[in-house]
Amino acid sequence: MAHKTIFITGGASGIGRAVAVKFGSQGWFVGLADVNEAGMRETAAMIPAGMSSTHKLDVRDRAAWDVALADCAKVSGGRIDVVFNNAGIPLGGNLADNNTAEIERCLDINLKGVLFGAQAAHPWLKASAPGSCLLSTASAAGIYGSPGASVYSATKxxxxxLTECLDGEWAADQIKVADLMPAFIDTPLIDMTPNQQTNEHIRGRVQNAGLEITPVADVAEAAWNAVHGTALHTRVGKTAHRLAFAARWMPGRLRKMGKASGKPLGGR
Known part of the structure; x- marks a missing residue:
């Protein structure tokens, strides 16, 4: 039986790497895309020999998407079954303190890059349907907006x-559309500072708030289940589940908590 192919952005580390290793271990060909070429080579070394390819890709470049997907298909056997729109960056802090450059960068990578990825992926996924899937990384920050994460939450x-829109738009093409909503995941992203105005890493803020940091392997397992299941949104981590419950059943209390704390409630 011919192998299936998954194309993963942000494949050089973190969630992208974990998902690449998971799918590679199940016999899938894995196309890795990132701006970090050294990191992609490290990820490729964790996948069975001959079952991966690397593609330098800035997700903000629409034309580069077409080139990367075509190049992946050339070495994978001519088809792409799953595109994992995963590349993203953090941005925290009060909106009034975020500068123009970091706002634009977050919007361009986290939202514009995902839109471009979906657009470029469509013909490939349509050709391999039924059974194909567009999977995107959203976030628990996309469940309920919280103070200190306005730009990031807006992108998520x-x-x-987008997931909900394309679930309807692409139904006739028999393409599955889904997303992941992780909370705080143990990846290099949480060791970054949330914005240019602070030196405090995100990990420290999460730990000081008493919130859990979920193993990245849990996200990889969730990605596998999302591709092979029927859920539109898949929450990952206790914080994501608690936030979804509160947003549905206790929105007033959640709103009061946000005003009182002034701290982010989301993740990724």
């Missing part, structure tokens, strides 16, 4: 909305 609400 956008990813969530």
């Amino acid at each position: 609400f956008g990813v969530r909305a």
Whole structure:
């Protein structure tokens, strides 16, 4: 039986790497895309020999998407079954303190890059349907907006909305559309500072708030289940599940908590 192919952005580390290893271990060909070529080579070394390819890709470049997907298909056997729209960056802090450059970078990578990825992926996924899937990384920050994460949350609400829109738009093409909503995941992203105005890493803020940090392997397993299941949104981590419950059943209390704390409630 011919192997299936998954194309993963942000494949050089973190969630992208974990998902690449998971699918590779199940016999899938894995196309890795990132701006970090050294990191992609490290990820490729964790996948069975001959079952991966690397593609330098800035997700903000629409034309580069077409080139990367075509190049992946050339070495994978001519088809792409899953595109995992995963590349993303963090941005925290009060909106008034975020500068123009970091706002634009977050919007361009986290939202525009996902839109471009979906657009470029469509013909490939249509050709391999039924059974094909567009999977995107949203976030628990896309469940309920929280103080200190306005730009980031806006991008992740956008990813969530895109998933719901394309679930309808692409139904006739028999393409499955889904997203992941992780909370705080143990990846290099949480060792970054949330914005240019602070030196405090995200990991420290999460730990000081008493929130859990979920193993990245849990996200990889969730990605596998999302591709092979029927859920539109898949929450990952206790914080994501608690936030979804509160947003549905206790929105007033959640709103009061956000005003009182002034701290982010989301993740990724």
